[in-house]
Amino acid sequence: MEHRHFFEPENLEQLVERSLRIFEKTPHKINFFHAPVPLSTLDKLEAYLEPLKQLVPKFKEHKTDLYLGVVHFDNAAATEKMIAAATKVLGDYPFGVATECGWGRTPPEQIKDIMKLTTASCGPIS
Numbered sequence: 001m002e003h004r005h006f007f008e009p010e011n012l013e014q015l016v017e018r019s020l021r022i023f024e025k026t027p028h029k030i031n032f033f034h035a036p037v038p039l040s041t042l043d044k045l046e047a048y049l050e051p052l053k054q055l056v057p058k059f060k061e062h063k064t065d066l067y068l069g070v071v072h073f074d075n076a077a078a079t080e081k082m083i084a085a086a087t088k089v090l091g092d093y094p095f096g097v098a099t100e101c102g103w104g105r106t107p108p109e110q111i112k113d114i115m116k117l118t119t120a121s122c123g124p125i126s
Helices: 013-025 039-054 056-062 076-090 108-121
Strands: 032-036 065-071 096-099
Touching: 013 039, 013 056, 039 056, 039 076, 065 076, 065 108, 076 108, 096 108
Parallel strands: 032 065, 065 096
Antiparallel strands: none
16 A cells, blocks of 8 residues: 555565475476565565575576566665675676566656666666
């Protein structure tokens, strides 16, 4: 509600646990994987992202592209900090950038700035 989570996760552990089960059970190829990175994690980014390391072998095995929701409207500094932390945690595993949670409720006047920030952040990151 009002662009806020009902619960702010400490890290991506639960998302990773569920994702590992999906990789084990689904007969379908998983082409891409998106993980949100909320602004509330800025003071603990590496700890928040650390569980993703468990998924990297599955990503490699299934040739799954990883996208991290690090693009936040009007906050290039946070986006840059998140990309740096993810690069440190993931090492040489490449990832793309996305918004944290899609654009469904994004005010139209924010779209242009989100696109500019995404464009500025979406070079090859590995």
